[in-house]
Amino acid sequence: MQSLDETDLEILRLLGEDSRRPFAAIGEAVGLSGPAVSDRVSRLEEAGVINGFTVDVDRSQLQAGIPVFVRASPQSIDVATLRERVADDEAVEHLFLTAEGELWFSGRTQVGAAHEWLDRLFEGESVEYAVTLVDAVEWHPSLGATDFALTCAECGNTVDSEGESTRIDDEIYHFCCSSCRSRFSERYDRIEEGA
Amino acid sequence: MQSLDETDLEILRLLGEDSRRPFAAIGEAVGLSGPAVSDRVSRLEEAGVINGFTVDVDRSQLQAGIPVFVRASPQSIDVATLRERVADDEAVEHLFLTAEGELWFSGRTQVGAAHEWLDRLFEGESVEYAVTLVDAVEWHPSLGATDFALTCAECGNTVDSEGESTRIDDEIYHFCCSSCRSRFSERYDRIEEGA
DNA sequence: CCTGAAAAATTACGTGA
């Protein structure tokens, strides 16, 4: 896998504005042909940089319950397990795992039914939580102006054109060199065996 | 504007999973022809229910600074103005306006540069804030299983097929009846004049 | 990575329920 260049970032930015824009139009903006853009997008999907194409729905115009923000602190369950359970819930939209091991997320619930919803979500586990009412929610796919680059899953260094990528259990990982890759794989296998 | 029906929701759900799925494939799933799906999607866009089509980028694979969650409480500036300023920042991804008038948002910043970033963002204003480190961020376009319907911008009732819609200052508003529409328009004009 | 042709998808339009 080649490292990302400025053109890739520009393509991502343009797709973020409108993912149905024709590849030829994107190509015109970045100085490439349509097929070349198509190739790059395929590569970005393959590399796992692009998770997928989706639609931005204005939920404020829809009666989908009121938006609430929940800060949950799991007591009897590990946060990774709780995260999976929460992420799978249909009503959950945004989810943050904090460095302190708390799970913060936003979702929609019927008026007055917030606790009922959360009791069901946390069922059987001890979870402390705080609920905050939310008036407005926005999400921006923008990529920001900061430097972007693939990072090595083993050492954290930037992955350049010398790097390589591997698919492990349906997830793509990038590495800056083959020794990082093999070290990562070994450790991964050990963890797998232990589980 | 017709009210939303089950088919519209299913279309939105399918587009949320993959917005580049062909309309004909969506049609097959909901029992319509390709053109019929196209018509409905156009209507949903026109109505402002669909904000746009976008791409979901896995930022965890990109070295785009570390994600942080900020809870800001404006002191010397009204929250609406601050919201605009924050929403326009390139580094901001998720934004929540709480019912208590606080602005909560997530974004990316270079390691150790969080305060620098926020000082620039809040420049000239007095804003109290708390920063939390975030390990993982997820966003789900899922619509949930709850009832959906357009809501009247004036009275909050459900908009049915008797309702009407108007575009004011490039924003679409839906109303359950014409009297709600005119009452809203009048008040809107008064506010405009005052500004 | 480009050009140019083939395949596929989207849109436009006339018709009918």
Add this chain to the structure above:
DNA sequence: TCACGTAATTTTTCAGG
């Protein structure tokens, strides 16, 4: 009004260089 079928157009994919 809504949806279908067909045709025209656009877009994507695929081949060769």
